[in-house]
Amino acid sequence: MSTIANRRWVLAAYPKGIPDASAWRLEEVPVPRPGPRQILVRARYLSVDPYMRGRMAEGANYAASVRIGETMHGGGVGEVVASEHPDWRPGDIAESMAFGWQEYAVLSPDRTGPGGTHRIDPGLAPIESALSWLGMPGMTAYFGLLETARVRAGDTVLVSAASGAVGQIVGQLAKIAGARAVAVAGSQRKLAWCREIGCDATIDYKASGDLLAAVREACPNGVDVFFDNTGGPIQDAAMKSLAIGARVVICGRIAQAARFGEPEMGERLLGSLIVSRASVHGFLVFDWYHRREEALARLAAWGREGRLRFREDVLDGIERMPDAFLRLLDGSNFGKQLVRIAPPA
Template sequence: MINRQWLLASHPQGQATLDTWRLAEAPVPQPGPGQILVRTQWLSLDPYMRGRISPSTNYTKGVGIGEVMQGGGVGEVVASNHDDWKPGDIAEAMGFGWQEYAVLSPDLPGAARVNKVNTALAPPQAMLSWLGMPGLTAYIGLFEIGRPKPGDTLVVSAASGAVGQLVGQIARLCGARVIGIAGSDDKLAWCREIGFDATLNYKTETDLRGAIAALAPGGVDVFFDNTGGPIHDAVLNNLAVGARVVICGRIALANDFDGEDIGLRASSRLIVTRSLVQGFIAFDWWHRRPEAMARLAAWHRDGKLITREDILDGFERMPEAFLRMMSGGNMGKQLVRLGG
């Protein structure tokens, strides 16, 4: 049996292209002691992957040339050498990689852990979006750094994305007023549909800083920043006293990932407003995933968390899906569904 795999072909200079990866074939591997073999059903596309294909040092080891591209997925167990797992179980893990079959080690700890998917709770691919890493990202960023409270004004960028859509809705549950920033009117219309109080299109707004000031005359108390870049500057020029800025992502820099990021030095605004800016990585908080999942599932069950996925069909479309996500072409969480 053949296991198709996407291997890293080159470290991209600037934006990745369809040629950044190449499709290869390998034999389907056999699980060793304590391992399981899974057939991939869903693969996740996430901005952190851009860091993994950069030659520069990032927070974890990147993908080498000729290695299987890293990424999380969901799949069905087809063979098991582990007492707790049997064929037909559904597994979710960060360690699938871009391949049709993967061998996983359920006893690995932390972020490498393999989770058994409770399909009664939600569709399995939810484990890659609102019940998974993006859900944990929104939950931790908001509650550990942003700390929204009733009456606060919160701004979130990439507002309709996998993380942004959750941030806005959870912040509203906290009693905050939510302003979403995204790059198309369709995305913004959907954000308003799921309860955002106001929205801004950064591509058509000629004075984003002024537009934020008009929507947040008392200043921005919480900024959940998924993009970095000029949107970051426009919001930082509108901070309220005691603001919290959650530095979650920098997808605006996708085209110049390894270059110097030049823009606003916010020192002056941070002093005058006594504000806090903090970066974080969801993988550090994997021990909090059960807590986050329980809350997210309850909100979802009660209709308080409406989510949206952007699904491409076919394993061969992985690079296309990656480029789609990095350029903001997706509406909601970007996923690829593999054929039966």
Template sequence: MNHQWVLKSRPHDEVSDACFEWRQAPVPAPGPGEALVRVVWLSIEPTQRTWLNPRATYIPPVELGEVMRGVGVGQVIASRSERLAVGDWVTGMTGWQEYALAGDAGLFGFNKVPDGIDPKAMLNLYGASGLTAWIGMTDVARAAPGETVLVSGAAGSVGSIAGQVARLRGCRVIGIAGGPQKADWVTRVARFDACIDYKSEDVRARLQTLAPKGVDVFFDNVGGPVLEAAMDHLAVRARVVLCGAISSGYKDHDYGATPRNYMQLAFKRARMEGFIFLDHVPRFPEAFRELSTWSARGELVQTETLAEGLEQAPSALRGLFEGRNLGKQLIRVSTPV
């Protein structure tokens, strides 16, 4: 049987298990040109919460009665495809289920995991997290050597990589994270220059101490009061990169309030810009090359929080908004063949 999580109702507040239905369906048989994939790892990401709302964001919402959308990696166990052979590792939009059919390749299809790459890294460093971090810091922020860069959500999958990209570009990097364990990891392992623990420290006071001349780049994953604090500490011609607003909970009709101090953008002749990594496909090859080079040299690190079993998916998604994860949140759905 193919166990699945299906969207049963749309959450009005935080995600609960009651929003999903645990179903058993027959394992699908591949048709001509298709392959059957046994899902091994599943990626859990904050953006999945936006897909539960009735209104479209950058892609349409998940429909009621539909298998919950999600990216995973797995192994081909049966194939009628000339492109995919039994035993191949592939990555694609598997959904929250144990088995998926792989058809076409491409951006929203299933693609082989390159030789020599840890398959689950396709959900982190070489997936949406790494690409978002690299594109946001490289093409949107245009972080330059000697600049001061501030990253919120610095212990998350995107923020941790974005800050390291800035460090490797010769920037001085300050992170913001929640709790002493995360703050320690950000400085000791990811090698940020400093990290503010927003749970125990005054963010504004610490910014004044750490960046008295202001920050040149603010890569924001959080929104809310943290965004406002950063905007009060911008340097002249700073760039504010809008990547996420997880503090809003991504509830329908509530993706965060307008910063009350948005006129700081005018006073500091600064720029605020949002982006979606999917709009930058031509840049993917260069991003892969640079990220893989840094990783191979040990100059860029990644970490994961692992949950065991597909049953944990709703709880793991909820945990992202409760700050339970360090780095990328993954679900181990099955063991490799």
């Protein structure tokens, strides 16, 4: 293996605002060898996710930042090509959030928690599903909506970035729970998909003009659950439209990407919480990984029943990793953004 090149993207500089391609550098290094109780995995799919912008900063976050010259953090799924672990064999399929932006990764199956390694059954769903609806995005929707927001039948659920990796599952889980789902996205094409998977009403935040009026028209009795994947003006409009006893889940803030690390701009709306008696919850899916198997079992069952559908946006080749990530930041992606690294063996 040492004669085969492993291409990897490392962080070249901490960006200010929206990154460009100069933030990363593509390197070739020898393929690493697994140590005792480790496995070597060749990537088939790598994931890019909004949380990665927070890892590209010097300041403290909920997880350690990527160091300059270090392989960019990220999840992946691939095929075991060498194993020094008694429970793993070449040909097994492994998924891990510890993969990184590289073609080959050494993983430690004994590690637990969010950076752990999980065996994937290719017969259950396409293996890339482990990075989308049967993985971290699906779990985010599951625990964020069903546990943190405590969605109930009859609720009106407003979800931003509703055609994205998490948002499209939130909308469908809301319908499964007997709630009314209202989707916010940035194009009619994306909103058509949201309607196709069952959302009751849609809002084009780029074309609506008066976003507050659009939210209030779509949610005439107020917003019972706001699942916030973006922050920014959508959040402002939602916070002014909360029903009594509303629950707000703050999951992402991609609208802040151009001002990362700076104070968020907008109105101060905490007084509205007194009127609505609403609760606001910061949400991090990693806090729920101890219940990973429960969530994936239920998501898989709903998938088999045809109650969950999912759209993915796939680019090809390790060279496309920065392009794929930047698509998330400007909203060019349509569905869960993935990069296909290698074809099936």
